[in-house]
Amino acid sequence: MDPIDTNGRLSPPLKRQRTVSPSPPLYRETQAFDTSTARVAVSSLRSPQTQSLTNGVGPRKQSSRTNYRLKLTLTGHKRGVSSVKFSPDGKWIASASADKTLRVWDARNGDLEQIFEAHTAGISDVAWSPDSKTLATASDDKTIRLWELKSGRMIRILKGHHNYVYCLNFNPQGNMIVSGSYDEAVRIWDIRSGNCQKTLPAHQDPVSGVDFIRDGTMIASCSHDKLIRIWDTNTGQCLKTLVEEELPPVSCVRFSPNGKYILASTLDSSIRLWDYLRDGGKVLKTYLGHVNTKYSIFSAFSNDGKYIFSGSEDAAIYVWDVQTKEVLQVLRSHEDVVLGVSAHPTENLLVSCGLDGTVKIWADEREGSSSTTIP
Amino acid sequence: MNLSLADPFSLSQDYPEVFSHSLHYGHSSCVVFNRRGDLLASGRHDGTVVLFDVETGGLARIMRGHTRSVQSVSWSRDGRYLLSASLDCKCILWDLEDGSRKRVVRFEAAVYYAELHPFNYELFAAAIHEDFPYLIDISNPRTVRNKLSSLPRKSPTGSDEDETPAITKAAAQEAKALTLSTLFDSTGQFLICATTRGWVNIVHVATQSTIFSTRITKSAIVTARLSLSGRSLIFNSRDRILRSVHMPPLTDEDIEDPSDILFEVEHTYQDLVNRLYWNHCDISPTGEYICASTYMNHDVYIWETNKGSLVKILEGPKEELGFVDWHPTRPMIVASGLETGRIYIWATNNPQRWSALAPDFQELEENVEYVEKEDEFDYKDRAEMTKARLDREDEEVDLVGMDDVPGDLRDDEKRWTMPVLLDIEESSEDDDVKIVGPTAATSQKKKKKGESAGGADEKKGKKRKAGD
Numbered sequence: 001m002d003p004i005d006t007n008g009r010l011s012p013p014l015k016r017q018r019t020v021s022p023s024p025p026l027y028r029e030t031q032a033f034d035t036s037t038a039r040v041a042v043s044s045l046r047s048p049q050t051q052s053l054t055n056g057v058g059p060r061k062q063s064s065r066t067n068y069r070l071k072l073t074l075t076g077h078k079r080g081v082s083s084v085k086f087s088p089d090g091k092w093i094a095s096a097s098a099d100k101t102l103r104v105w106d107a108r109n110g111d112l113e114q115i116f117e118a119h120t121a122g123i124s125d126v127a128w129s130p131d132s133k134t135l136a137t138a139s140d141d142k143t144i145r146l147w148e149l150k151s152g153r154m155i156r157i158l159k160g161h162h163n164y165v166y167c168l169n170f171n172p173q174g175n176m177i178v179s180g181s182y183d184e185a186v187r188i189w190d191i192r193s194g195n196c197q198k199t200l201p202a203h204q205d206p207v208s209g210v211d212f213i214r215d216g217t218m219i220a221s222c223s224h225d226k227l228i229r230i231w232d233t234n235t236g237q238c239l240k241t242l243v244e245e246e247l248p249p250v251s252c253v254r255f256s257p258n259g260k261y262i263l264a265s266t267l268d269s270s271i272r273l274w275d276y277l278r279d280g281g282k283v284l285k286t287y288l289g290h291v292n293t294k295y296s297i298f299s300a301f302s303n304d305g306k307y308i309f310s311g312s313e314d315a316a317i318y319v320w321d322v323q324t325k326e327v328l329q330v331l332r333s334h335e336d337v338v339l340g341v342s343a344h345p346t347e348n349l350l351v352s353c354g355l356d357g358t359v360k361i362w363a364d365e366r367e368g369s370s371s372t373t374i375p
Numbered sequence: 376m377n378l379s380l381a382d383p384f385s386l387s388q389d390y391p392e393v394f395s396h397s398l399h400y401g402h403s404s405c406v407v408f409n410r411r412g413d414l415l416a417s418g419r420h421d422g423t424v425v426l427f428d429v430e431t432g433g434l435a436r437i438m439r440g441h442t443r444s445v446q447s448v449s450w451s452r453d454g455r456y457l458l459s460a461s462l463d464c465k466c467i468l469w470d471l472e473d474g475s476r477k478r479v480v481r482f483e484a485a486v487y488y489a490e491l492h493p494f495n496y497e498l499f500a501a502a503i504h505e506d507f508p509y510l511i512d513i514s515n516p517r518t519v520r521n522k523l524s525s526l527p528r529k530s531p532t533g534s535d536e537d538e539t540p541a542i543t544k545a546a547a548q549e550a551k552a553l554t555l556s557t558l559f560d561s562t563g564q565f566l567i568c569a570t571t572r573g574w575v576n577i578v579h580v581a582t583q584s585t586i587f588s589t590r591i592t593k594s595a596i597v598t599a600r601l602s603l604s605g606r607s608l609i610f611n612s613r614d615r616i617l618r619s620v621h622m623p624p625l626t627d628e629d630i631e632d633p634s635d636i637l638f639e640v641e642h643t644y645q646d647l648v649n650r651l652y653w654n655h656c657d658i659s660p661t662g663e664y665i666c667a668s669t670y671m672n673h674d675v676y677i678w679e680t681n682k683g684s685l686v687k688i689l690e691g692p693k694e695e696l697g698f699v700d701w702h703p704t705r706p707m708i709v710a711s712g713l714e715t716g717r718i719y720i721w722a723t724n725n726p727q728r729w730s731a732l733a734p735d736f737q738e739l740e741e742n743v744e745y746v747e748k749e750d751e752f753d754y755k756d757r758a759e760m761t762k763a764r765l766d767r768e769d770e771e772v773d774l775v776g777m778d779d780v781p782g783d784l785r786d787d788e789k790r791w792t793m794p795v796l797l798d799i800e801e802s803s804e805d806d807d808v809k810i811v812g813p814t815a816a817t818s819q820k821k822k823k824k825g826e827s828a829g830g831a832d833e834k835k836g837k838k839r840k841a842g843d
Contacts, residue, residue: 131794146797155797173413174795175428175435190431192797197431217377229732232377234430238731239380256774273772277379280734285768305774323771 066307066319067366068350070333072110074359076103081353083125083298084340087132092149093342093351094135095359098122102137103359104149107344107351110361116147118154125167130174134191138165144179146191158189160196166296167209171216171233178219180207186221188233198236202229208296209253209264220262220276222250228264230276242274242281251296257305265299267292271310273322289327290318298340302348309350311338317352317362333360390664390677391706391721394691398432400425402716404444405698409454410603412703414793416457417711417718418445424459424469426793427718429702436796438474440467447488451496453791458499460489466501468513471793478513482506488556492580493563500557500566508554508568510583523566525554527574527588555597561605565625569596569610575638577625587636591618600657603703607662607680611653617644617667619658619680642683646676657701657708668696668710675699675710675721692719 079098086093086107093105102116102123121140128135134155135147144165146156163182170177176197177189186202189195203223210221218239219231228242228250242262252265261284262274269292273285290312299310307328308320317331317338336355343350348364378386402420409416414435415427422441427434443463450457456477457469462485468478485504492498497514500523512519552572559566559580566578573592576585591610598611601622608620618640625636644665645651652670659665664686666677675689675696689708696710696719707722730738 129795134795134797148797173430173792175431175433190428190433192428192431192435192795193433195433213377218380230380232381234377235725237725237727239377240731241734243734258773258775258777261772261774275772283764283768284770284772286765288765301774322774325765325768 065366066329066348066364068317068319068329068331068362068364070331070360071349071363072361073333074105074110074112074361075357076112077101077357077359079122080336080339080355080357081359082123082339084351084353084359085126085128085342086344086349086351087128088130088345089132090345090347092128092132093359093361094126094128095340095353096123096126096137097357099357100139102126102135102147104135105359107349107361114149114152116145116152116154118145119143121164124165127169127177129170129191130172134174136168136170136177136191138168138179138181140164142181144168144177144189146194156191156194158194158196160187160189160199161185164206166206169211171212172214173216176216176233178210178212178221180210180221180223182206184223184225186210186219186231188219188236200231200236200238202231202238203227205249208249208251211254213255213259214257215259218255218259220253220255222253222264224249224251224267226250228253228262228274228276228281230262240276240281242276244283251292252298254299254301257301257303263299263301263308265292265297265310267294269293271299271308271320273308285322285325287318287320287325289320289330290314290316295337295339297338298342300341300343300350302343303345309341309343311341311352311354313337315354315356317341317350331362334358388706388723390659390666390687391689391708391723392687393721393724394689395707395720395722396432397692397720398427398718399715400427400434403698403711403718404716405447406709406711406718407448407450407698407700408702408709409450410452410703411454412705414454415700415709415718416448416450416459418448418459418461420444420716422461422463424448424457424467426457426471435793436471436474438469438476440469440476440479441465443485446486447490449490449499451491452493454793455791456491456496458489458491458496460486460501462486466499466511468496468499473794474796478518480511480513480518482509490557490559493559493561495563498580500559502554502557502568505553508557508566510566510580521583523554523557523568523578523583524585525552525568525570525576526585527552527570527576527590528585555595556599558599558601558608560601560622560625562625567599567601567608569599571595573612575599575610575620577636577638587638589638591620591640592616598653598655602658602662603660604662607658609656609658609665611656611667613652615645615650615652617653617656617665618642619644619665619683642678642680644676644678644683644685654696654713655698657699659701660703664701666699666701666708668699671695675708677708689721691721692717 077097077099081095081097084095093107096102100119104114119139119141123137123139125138137145142161144158145154148155161181161183165179165181168179177191179187184203186200187196188198190197202221203225205223205225207221207223217233222228226247229238230240232239248266248268250264250266254263262276265271271287272283275282275284291314297311310318315334319329321328334354334356338352338354340353350362353359403417404420405418407416413429415429417425422443424438426436441461441463443461445459445461447460455471460466464482466480466489467476470477482503484506487502489499489501498512500510502508507525508523510521552570554568554570556569568576574588574590577587579586592612594612594614596610596612600609606622608622610618619642621641623636623638653667654670656667664677664679666675668675677687679686694712694714697713699710701708710719
C-alpha cells in the first residue's frame with residue numbers, strides 16, 4: 001500500500017494510525033466471481049450471535065422490540081468499508097471503501113451492480129442524490145467525484161479542499177453538495193457547474209460530519225473541535241453553535257427526519273439527541289451502550305423515527321428506542337468495527353459496513369413488520 | 376426552516392439594500408422568479424429561455440425554440456410549466472420535467488405578453504401586437520382561441536353621468552385601443568387587461584365578457600403587475616406615473632352588479648424632480664413595497680405602499696435597467712440590463728452574529744460586574760450528576776411529525792421539483808455563466824481571515840468592480 005492510501009474514516013481520527021489490515025481474509029474478486037456464491041447467504045441460518053438485550057428492565061410501554069436478522073453478506077471490497085447508504089428510492093446500496101472503489105449493490109438480492117473506480121486514495125463517505133441517479137464520493141485524494149449510476153461514468157470532479165475530504169451530503173433539491181474535510185472547512189458546491197460556491201471557515205479541527213435539513217435551508221456540521229454548528233445555506237453564516245461542558249470530539253451529525261432535532265455521535269461512546277432550537281441547545285436524550293472512542297461511526301434514524309441505529313467498535317450494531325433510550329437489540333456478525341449503518345427509506349431493512357470489508361443487510365422479522373421482500 | 380434560527384434583525388428587513396451579484400448568460404430581456412423562488416427564468420434577445428438556479432447562481436436549463444426576442448415568461452403554479460411569449464409570433468409552453476416543448480401556439484403578430492392561468496396550465500391569456508388579446512385554451516389537441524375585446528365596457532345607459540361624455544368623445548379613438556398586459560387575478564376567474572388608452576378592463580374568464588372598465592389614466596398603460604398575495608395591482612403608464620390599486624374582491628356574486636366594483640387608484644408614484652419615465656415595475660409579494668426601473672437612468676426605486684413614500688434607491692450597475700422582478704419570499708430584486716443583458720441582483724446584507732459562533736459568550740453593551748452564583752464552585756459528584764441528567768431525559772420526542780415546524784413549504788408548492796440536469800449544453804456559448812459580485816468575494820475573504828469584521832470596506836470595493 002502506498003503512503004497516500006490512508007483513509008480518514010478508517011483511521012482513528014485523533015491518532016491517525018492505520019488499522020486496516022491490507023487484505024481481509026474474506027476478500028474475493030467479485031467481478032470475476034459468480035455473484036450468487038460471492039455473497040454469503042445466511043438468511044436460512046438464525047445467527048446465534050444476534051441477541052436481544054433486556055437490560056433487566058421489563059418491556060416498557062409501546063417499545064415494540066425489533067428483531068433484525070442477518071439476510072445477506074456482500075463481499076468484494078478489498079479493504080475496510082467506510083460508508084454505506086441506501087438510495088432514496090430504496091433500490092440500491094452504495095458502499096465506499098478504503099480500497100478506492102465505490103460499489104453499488106441491488107438492495108433486493110445483493111447483486112453487484114456497478115464498481116466505480118477513479119479515486120486515487122481511499123473513500124471516506126458516499127451520498128446519493130435525491131433522485132437516486134447520481135452518487136457523490138469524498139476521498140482522501142482531496143476530491144469529490146460525482147458518478148452517474150446508469151452509465152457508471154464519472155461526471156464531475158470537485159476540487160478545492162486542501163486535505164482529505166471526510167464527509168458529504170446532497171441537499172434535498174439535489175443541486176448542491178456540502179462537504180467537510182480535514183482542512184477544517186465546510187464547502188458548498190454547485191453540482192451542475194462543479195464549482196465551489198462557498199467555503200465556510202467552520203471549525204478548528206477536521207470536519208467529521210455534515211448534513212442538510214429537510215428543506216435544504218440549513219446545514220449542520222460537526223468536528224473534532226467538539227462543536228456542532230448550524231449554518232444558513234443561503235448566506236453561509238453560522239446561525240448557532242451547540243456546545244456542552246466537556247463535550248468530546250463529535251464524529252457524526254444529522255438532522256432528524258422532520259428537521260426539529262439533531263443527532264450527534266461523540267467519541268465518549270454516546271449519541272445525543274439535541275433540541276437545537278431551544279435557547280443554547282438542549283440535550284433531550286443520550287443513547288449509551290455501544291463503544292465509540294476512536295472512529296467516526298455513522299448513526300441513523302429508522303424510517304418511522306422510532307429507532308436509532310449506530311455501529312460500534314465492539315463489532316456490533318446497536319438499536320435504541322428513541323423515547324426510552326433502551327438498547328433493543330445488538331446485532332453481531334461483523335468481525336471488526338462497524339463504521340456505517342443506513343436504514344431503508346420505506347422498509348424495515350438495515351445495511352451496515354465495517355473494517356472487515358463486508359457489507360451486511362439486515363431485515364426486521366418482528367411480527368407486523370413489512371420487510372418480507374427478501375427471499 | 377431556517378426562520379427559527381435566523382437573526383430577527385435580518386428577518387425584519389423587508390426590501391433589498393445592497394447590490395449582491397450579477398448573472399450573465401446571453402442578453403436577457405425579461406426575468407421572472409418562479410413561485411417558490413428557487414429558479415429564475417430569463418428570456419433572451421436571441422429567443423432562448425434560460426433558467427438560473429437562484430441558490431447557486433448556476434445555469435439550470437437552456438431551452439431553445441424562439442427565433443426572436445422573448446417578451447415575457449410566466450410560470451405555472453407548481454413551477455413545472457413555463458410559458459414564453461416572443462416577437463417571433465409564438466408562445467411556447469415548456470415542460471420542465473425534461474425541457475421539452477409541450478405546446479407551440481402561433482399568432483399572426485408579435486406577442487407582447489402572455490400569462491398562464493394560476494391553476495390551469497392549459498389556459499393562458501396573450502396580448503398581441505396590433506390585435507385584440509386572446510384567451511387560449513390548449514387542453515385539447517386543437518387550440519381554442521377566444522378573442523377578447525380591448526374596448527371598455529359600455530356603461531349601462533345613464534348610469535354614470537360623468538363618464539358618458541368621455542366615452543362618446545373618445546369612442547373613435549378607443550376603437551384603436553391595444554391591450555398590452557393581460558393578468559389573471561389570484562382566483563383565475565377574471566382577467567385584468569390594461570390598454571394603451573389608459574383603460575383597465577376586467578374580463579370574466581368563463582364568459583369572456585368585459586364586466587367592468589375604468590380609465591385610470593389618459594396615457595398608455597405599458598406594464599401591469601399583480602402582487603403574489605393577489606391584493607395589490609400596479610400600473611405603469613407613459614405619463615411617468617405609477618399607480619397602485621387595491622384589488623377589489625372579485626367573486627362570482629359580484630357579477631350581479633359589476634358597476635359597483637371599487638377600483639380606484641390608491642397612490643401614485645412619480646419622480647417630480649427628474650420627471651423620470653419608469654421602464655418596468657413590480658410589487659413585493661405582500662404588496663407592501665413596489666419597485667421600478669428607470670428610463671435613461673441606472674437606478675431601481677423602491678416605495679412603500681402604505682403611505683406612498685420613497686424608501687430606497689438601489690444603485691449598482693452602470694446601465695439602464697429593463698425588467699424588474701421581486702423574489703416571492705426573500706427581500707431580493709432582480710433586474711435585467713438593457714445594454715449588456717446582464718441580470719443584476721440586489722439583496723440584504725446580513726452580518727454574522729458573534730454569539731452564534733460562541734454561545735458561551737454574551738454580547739454586552741457595557742461592563743457588568745460579575746456576581747458569583749451560590750453553587751458555582753460547589754463540589755459535585757460528576758457520576759451522580761451524569762446519572763441525574765440522564766434520568767431527566769424523559770421528554771417525548773417526535774422525530775417525524777411535521778406539525779408546528781416553522782417555515783416549511785406549503786403543500787401546493789412542494790409537489791413538483793425540477794430534476795437536476797447535469798449535462799446542459801454550456802460549451803456552445805461564447806460567454807460562459809459568470810457570477811460577479813461580493814458573494815464570491817466574501818467567501819474567499821472568509822477563508823483567508825475566517826472573520827467577517829471589516830468586511831464592509833472590502834465589499835464596497837468589490838461592488839464597484841462588479842458594476843464596471
